Amino acid sequence: MKLAYWMYAGPAHIGTLRVASSFKNVYAIMHAPIGDDYFNVMRSMLERERDFTPVTASIVDRRVLTLGSQDKVVKNITHKDQAEKPNLIILTPTCTSSILQEDLENFVDEALQESQSDVILADVNHYRVNEFQAADRTLEQVVRFYIEKAKKDQTLDLEKTKKPSANILGILTLGFHHHHDYREIKRLFYELGIEINQVLPENGSIENIKKLTKAWFNFVPYREIGLMTAIFLENEYQMPYISKTPMGILETAQCIKEIEKVIKNIDQQIDFNFDQFINNQSKYISQAAWFSRSIDCQNLTGKKAIVFGDATHAACMTKILAREMGLRVACAGTYCKHDADWFRDEVEGFCDEILITDDHTQVGDMIARIEPSAIFGTQMERHIGKRLDIPCGVISAPVHIQNFCLSYRPFLGYEGTNQIADLVYNSFTLGMEDHLLEIFGGHDTKEVITNSLSSDSDLTWEKDGLAELAKIPGFVRGKIKRNTEKYARDKRISKITTEVMYAAKESIGA
Amino acid sequence: MEKLVFECETGNYHTFCPISCVSWLYQKIEDSFFLVIGTKTCGYFLQNALGVMIFAEPRYAMAELEEADISAQLDAFNELKRLCLQIKSDRNPSVIVWIGTCTVEIIKTDLEGIAQQLESQIGIPILVARANGLEYAFTQGEDTVLASLVDRCPKQYPELVSEMESLKSHPSLVLFGSLSNTVVNQLNLELKKQGVSVSGWLPSQRYSDLPVLNDKTYVCGVNPFLSRTATTLLRRRKCELIYAPFPIGPDGTRAWIEKICLLLGIIPNGLEERENQIWLQLEDYLQLIRAKSIFFMGDNLLEISLARFLLRCGMIVYEIGIPYMDQRFQKPELELLEQICQKFDLFMPRIVEKPDNYYQIHRIRELQPDLVITGMAHANPLEARGISTKWSVEFTFAQIHGFSNARDLLELITRPLRRNES
Numbered sequence A: 001m002k003l004a005y006w007m008y009a010g011p012a013h014i015g016t017l018r019v020a021s022s023f024k025n026v027y028a029i030m031h032a033p034i035g036d037d038y039f040n041v042m043r044s045m046l047e048r049e050r051d052f053t054p055v056t057a058s059i060v061d062r063r064v065l066t067l068g069s070q071d072k073v074v075k076n077i078t079h080k081d082q083a084e085k086p087n088l089i090i091l092t093p094t095c096t097s098s099i100l101q102e103d104l105e106n107f108v109d110e111a112l113q114e115s116q117s118d119v120i121l122a123d124v125n126h127y128r129v130n131e132f133q134a135a136d137r138t139l140e141q142v143v144r145f146y147i148e149k150a151k152k153d154q155t156l157d158l159e160k161t162k163k164p165s166a167n168i169l170g171i172l173t174l175g176f177h178h179h180h181d182y183r184e185i186k187r188l189f190y191e192l193g194i195e196i197n198q199v200l201p202e203n204g205s206i207e208n209i210k211k212l213t214k215a216w217f218n219f220v221p222y223r224e225i226g227l228m229t230a231i232f233l234e235n236e237y238q239m240p241y242i243s244k245t246p247m248g249i250l251e252t253a254q255c256i257k258e259i260e261k262v263i264k265n266i267d268q269q270i271d272f273n274f275d276q277f278i279n280n281q282s283k284y285i286s287q288a289a290w291f292s293r294s295i296d297c298q299n300l301t302g303k304k305a306i307v308f309g310d311a312t313h314a315a316c317m318t319k320i321l322a323r324e325m326g327l328r329v330a331c332a333g334t335y336c337k338h339d340a341d342w343f344r345d346e347v348e349g350f351c352d353e354i355l356i357t358d359d360h361t362q363v364g365d366m367i368a369r370i371e372p373s374a375i376f377g378t379q380m381e382r383h384i385g386k387r388l389d390i391p392c393g394v395i396s397a398p399v400h401i402q403n404f405c406l407s408y409r410p411f412l413g414y415e416g417t418n419q420i421a422d423l424v425y426n427s428f429t430l431g432m433e434d435h436l437l438e439i440f441g442g443h444d445t446k447e448v449i450t451n452s453l454s455s456d457s458d459l460t461w462e463k464d465g466l467a468e469l470a471k472i473p474g475f476v477r478g479k480i481k482r483n484t485e486k487y488a489r490d491k492r493i494s495k496i497t498t499e500v501m502y503a504a505k506e507s508i509g510a
Numbered sequence B: 001m002e003k004l005v006f007e008c009e010t011g012n013y014h015t016f017c018p019i020s021c022v023s024w025l026y027q028k029i030e031d032s033f034f035l036v037i038g039t040k041t042c043g044y045f046l047q048n049a050l051g052v053m054i055f056a057e058p059r060y061a062m063a064e065l066e067e068a069d070i071s072a073q074l075d076a077f078n079e080l081k082r083l084c085l086q087i088k089s090d091r092n093p094s095v096i097v098w099i100g101t102c103t104v105e106i107i108k109t110d111l112e113g114i115a116q117q118l119e120s121q122i123g124i125p126i127l128v129a130r131a132n133g134l135e136y137a138f139t140q141g142e143d144t145v146l147a148s149l150v151d152r153c154p155k156q157y158p159e160l161v162s163e164m165e166s167l168k169s170h171p172s173l174v175l176f177g178s179l180s181n182t183v184v185n186q187l188n189l190e191l192k193k194q195g196v197s198v199s200g201w202l203p204s205q206r207y208s209d210l211p212v213l214n215d216k217t218y219v220c221g222v223n224p225f226l227s228r229t230a231t232t233l234l235r236r237r238k239c240e241l242i243y244a245p246f247p248i249g250p251d252g253t254r255a256w257i258e259k260i261c262l263l264l265g266i267i268p269n270g271l272e273e274r275e276n277q278i279w280l281q282l283e284d285y286l287q288l289i290r291a292k293s294i295f296f297m298g299d300n301l302l303e304i305s306l307a308r309f310l311l312r313c314g315m316i317v318y319e320i321g322i323p324y325m326d327q328r329f330q331k332p333e334l335e336l337l338e339q340i341c342q343k344f345d346l347f348m349p350r351i352v353e354k355p356d357n358y359y360q361i362h363r364i365r366e367l368q369p370d371l372v373i374t375g376m377a378h379a380n381p382l383e384a385r386g387i388s389t390k391w392s393v394e395f396t397f398a399q400i401h402g403f404s405n406a407r408d409l410l411e412l413i414t415r416p417l418r419r420n421e422s
Helices: A012-022 A038-045 A062-068 A071-083 A095-100 A104-114 A131-153 A180-191 A207-215 A227-237 A249-266 A274-285 A288-293 A295-299 A311-324 A335-347 A360-370 A381-389 A413-427 A429-442 A465-470 A472-492 A499-508 B017-028 B040-049 B052-053 B076-089 B102-106 B111-122 B138-151 B161-167 B182-191 B229-236 B250-262 B271-280 B283-289 B303-312 B331-343 B356-368 B376-384 B394-397 B406-421
Strands: A002-004 A025-033 A055-059 A090-093 A118-121 A165-170 A195-201 A217-219 A302-307 A329-335 A354-357 A372-379 A392-394 B006-007 B033-039 B060-065 B094-100 B125-130 B172-178 B198-202 B219-221 B240-243 B293-296 B316-322 B350-353 B371-374 B390-391
Touching: A002 A499, A002 B076, A012 A025, A012 A038, A012 A055, A012 A090, A012 A131, A025 A071, A025 A095, A038 A055, A038 B040, A038 B376, A055 A071, A071 A090, A071 A207, A090 A104, A090 A131, A095 B040, A095 B102, A118 A131, A118 B350, A131 A195, A131 A207, A131 A227, A165 A180, A165 A227, A180 A195, A180 A249, A180 A274, A180 A413, A195 A207, A207 A227, A207 B219, A217 A227, A217 A249, A249 A274, A249 A311, A249 A413, A249 B076, A274 A288, A274 A413, A288 A311, A288 A413, A288 B172, A295 A413, A302 A311, A302 A360, A311 A329, A311 A335, A311 A413, A311 B161, A329 A335, A329 A360, A354 A360, A360 A381, A360 A465, A372 A413, A381 A392, A381 B182, A392 A413, A429 B111, A465 A472, A465 A499, A472 A499, B017 B040, B017 B060, B017 B094, B017 B138, B033 B040, B033 B076, B033 B102, B040 B060, B076 B094, B076 B111, B094 B111, B094 B138, B111 B125, B111 B376, B125 B138, B138 B198, B138 B229, B182 B198, B182 B250, B219 B229, B219 B250, B229 B240, B240 B250, B250 B271, B250 B303, B250 B331, B271 B283, B283 B406, B293 B356, B303 B316, B303 B331, B303 B406, B316 B356, B356 B376, B371 B376, B371 B406, B376 B390, B390 B394, B394 B406
Parallel strands: A025 A055, A025 A090, A090 A118, A165 A195, A165 A217, A302 A329, A302 A372, A329 A354, A372 A392, B006 B350, B033 B060, B033 B094, B094 B125, B172 B198, B172 B219, B219 B240, B293 B316, B293 B371, B316 B350, B371 B390
Antiparallel strands: A002 B060
């Protein structure tokens, strides 16, 4: 057992449901007790969905425990089949149902005899994989199922499209800025002269899966979801794939270079100047390159930042901050423990230390220890930042409703670089404001609030100490206060005076 | 004369998991710590459903079961001991409440047995409440916790207090149901006006202040989902249970007070004027909802009381969906509802236990009610189809009890209608 207050990645069935409800005309039936259909609330609230989430539960209750749920599950599947006429029904086990060890595969077989729709059982282990891994697995499972079916029916379309084309794998519901990123990728591909063959699973149609093989290559924008499908298609149908996330100017350029390589491998005759495209976009569409050279951005140089999030976003963000903006990334971390090796390789050399954990208290302690000028993390880090008075830009799931923005906010592509530049810039108190605050002693002279992580304080602040503290600009005041208290504790000083403050400052060299 | 009709559907409906009760109970019982023994699924639900609260260092946590726990490679006793010792050293609570979830139920962990042993070892009372989704819905979680609290209530007053109690002109009265402290004070005051002094509440604000319960205690519930607690009070403590409508809406509040007074041998005074006065204050809201129709999809067991109040307000109630209907515990409430329908010659709503959301949505499409009270899973899709909705969860968290909160209740109900007009 583990004492836990918070988790970064959800349970496995959430991943399966995200894939299922992203497809058009696919229904998921959860084998779950009352209350486990909370996914529907999240989708309806966070995505502000207008349609009913195509997920229902086949309720596991006391009766089911004694009699077994075969009849109920089969009835629910056939009912859904008749009522909604879906292409596919995915029976989704939950952590509760997986320990019941009922033969769900057998239920599926039975339901298949009576229903027009295809029915499959999501093949995920609830105690071994998380939301992302399960989503990756389910997407592969669905694609494999329909590719193999088409192969058997001899309807698999293996003829490549005339023009270069790509499948985009891994855009799905409740993904962090996925919809905006997708629009940006679409625009990027359009300008590169690449057609989009299929997008899965968001809005994807089951009938078109057999046309996946028409594309020249597969594109996986996020490492977490889609990679398994791409690897399957590469192994079985020799389709190359690219899983370079086009986030930040340099990574986007590299991504385009990879695309170029893949396309020219297939057709030497393609006449398109990718280099010039990259050059143009970096100069004129993206303002980020110019922004980081502009005088205002000088103040960012060497400022300490911390990055934490899923593997894709945290790795890309670390590189952007270090390479493109001249910040010092004191720590880069991810909660995707299953992908730790990849993450280490990616950020090695771009940060002082690497943290792989899914325990938010470790992240909190690390932030409190390093005291960065800004954090780039998830909603959890934003809250840690609030308590420590450190600004935070949200760059990764898990997120709240405010991160499902109505306005266009991609993180990928050239417009994405602009958005990220704004996010970074707005997270710091910068430039003239910074200097003025230092000169005039802050915005206000309001009382110092305690916001150290340790709530009990055995220290007393003398009047002159407090007065000195009040002169310090608000946004660093908390930090100075904590440093001074730390110093006082170390030196066993119980009364903090101006003198102690100066001594503390000298000892830390801050 | 028309009678109420009860139906029962498939039980494929959406509601919150009963473990959600920790969110309000840990705040109510100030020296408690709630440990939810379950899986990632339970944790994910709590973290998302309770939103911001999770960041305020709540006095609850998950004991997250891992594969080794499920396959019994790890001993539940030792694991729970380790976690509870950690909780003791970090938070030092007066009581730890274990919430047993579905998984615990299926792998048949003997929580009660372990709790008993562990309690003496670590020196903190440990309560067990099986608030799982296999048996209960949403607010019933509170019911399971309160029922297990009953056993921990003292049976006798200390001598000094006992003398004071005996001076009272009526037998001691304990109210059960978790309400915010403001509402507790309001209801206490309302009863005091009738000369009734409340001896205690279950739950109390602190674990150490649990009320005395014995065969001389009169008990009365304030919420319709507390039938298990009521039964426990009857059977384990032989308390006198006052069956009454619930103090929701001015009509319910008056009936509730009257019933309490009646059984304590007190003649109520001035209640009718008090009720009428409240109705007068509500007139601007009543104009908005009179003759408007409403449909309860059902998820928190407050539905009967709310429907009864809204019928009295002049609304047309098409359907009252409800997860579970204890016809014994809710009898006075159901009777009051029937009386109101008969008195004002209103359409008698159908009561649907264990509803099926799929069929309900079909009925909603046909009936086109002016307002649907529903969970968050259906609210946006219904709004997108031109049906006004109100989230049912808000009624569980808002202050809706007593005379003084009737206006707040209507404020909630009329909000979607007012938005439509603006």
